[in-house]
Amino acid sequence: MTPNTSYSPRTPASDPSATAEPGGVSLEEVLALLELRPLEPSGAHLTRWRGQAQRTPADRLFGGLLLAQAIVAAGHTAADDQRVLSVQADFVRGVPTDRDLVWEVERVSDAVSMSTRRSTLRDGRGRELFTATTRWATVREDLPSYGALTPRRVAGPEDLPELSERFAGDERIPAWWSEPRPVHFRPASTPPYLAEHVEEAPEPGQTVWIRATSPLPDDHLVRAALVAYASDMSIIEDAFRVLGSARHEPGGRILSLTHSLTFHHQPDLSRWHQFDARVGSVSHGKALGTGEIFDDRGAHVVSASQIALVRTPAL
Incomplete structure (x- = not known):
């Protein structure tokens, strides 16, 4: 993959200075932003997934959307019976809001009950903008659970x-x-x-x-x-x-x-x-x-x- 394929404008006339005024983002819009399009078969060692950017706030992409899309992109390559266990993410550089997002997902490891994925977003020169390592595991309801923390009284x-x-x-x-x-x-x-x-x-x-x-x-x-x-x-x-x-x-x-x-x-x-x-x-x-x-x-x-x-x- 050549570096300049990692980021592409949403439309030929995309212009950062013409970004719409900030406004509310509905749940329907966010759910649509979580619908990523595969660019390679999900079983490949390195896959790419295309998603759209949220336009508000206008100066840089909201970090919550980066976390969300990273999980979805990685989860499409994990086993059907595995659920997300952990996310470790680094915001390396600001991500602009005027172009589509192309995620690279690396299959770091696979085991019967657990897998590891790395979701990375790069700019046109191949530099990392954001990366998230996610762990996925099967759910074991037959094992004992313990939780010491309780919610605040509010x-x-x-x-x-x-x-x-x-x-x-x-x-x-x-x-x-x-x-x-x-x-x-x-x-x-x-x-x-x-x-x-x-x-x-x-x-x-x-x-x-x-x-x-x-x-x-x-x-x-x-x-x-x-x-x-x-x-x-x-x-x-x-x-x-x-x-x-x-x-x-x-x-x-x-x-x-x-x-x-x-x-x-x-x-x-x-x-x-x-x-x-x-x-x-x-x-x-x-x-x-x-x-x-x-x-x-x-x-x-x-x-x-x-x-x-x-x-x-x-x-």
């Missing part, structure tokens, strides 16, 4: 406003951030988006309720991918709270560097899930965020962690 999702309702019409919040999302997104406390939202003595961590805006297909790849997509929405936001700063004041910025997911059970965002996250360390402009996702019965289904570059505005 108000239920029915008692909380949608994020888009909290900031509707507030011009200080980026338009794409305050518009409807593919998942219901309901923070249990006011997010530290603006200076007046920053607490003097903040409670540690941030909890968000998430649920798909409509029932999901019975497809384990789609369900795992949507959880990965949503896991990149708020895991680092607590850094602004602990630093006494604000997310959306001029100069605030988050850039993902690494992202990890461990799937303890198979999630289904057709039902409410609780995402408890916290930032336990910020040093040299880098923050470490960790979190747990619980289903509507309180079972711990996914663990998440992320290292990100954080730039804070002066209050």
Whole structure:
């Protein structure tokens, strides 16, 4: 494969400067973005899959979509009875939003009960932009399970406003951030988006309720991918709270560097899930965020962690 085949414009007239104004992204649009087209037979050692980019935000591709498409591309090459176990991803360079994505999936290893895949996105010169190593394993219900973590005690999702309702019409919040999302997104406390939202003595961590805006297909790849997509929405936001700063004041910025997911059970965002996250360390402009996702019965289904570059505005 020649390097210049890894990235191609969606249309001949594609122009980054002509990108549409940011707006909401519906669940139907995200599900369509998870429909990848194979460019080689899925049984080959190295396969390629073509997907489309999400146009919002406009400056670079949303990291959650990269995680989601990487899972789907790799999962198409795993055994039918295997489910995603873990994701270890590196955001190497910003990915533009004006062109299609061509994924390379390498079959790193195969065994009876477990396999390893590496999904890589490159630019036209062959440089890595994003890479994710995924492990896939069979599900063993006959083996004992144990989970020590429990969800935080917070108000239920029915008692909380949608994020888009909290900031509707507030011009200080980026338009794409305050518009409807593919998942219901309901923070249990006011997010530290603006200076007046920053607490003097903040409670540690941030909890968000998430649920798909409509029932999901019975497809384990789609369900795992949507959880990965949503896991990149708020895991680092607590850094602004602990630093006494604000997310959306001029100069605030988050850039993902690494992202990890461990799937303890198979999630289904057709039902409410609780995402408890916290930032336990910020040093040299880098923050470490960790979190747990619980289903509507309180079972711990996914663990998440992320290292990100954080730039804070002066209050």
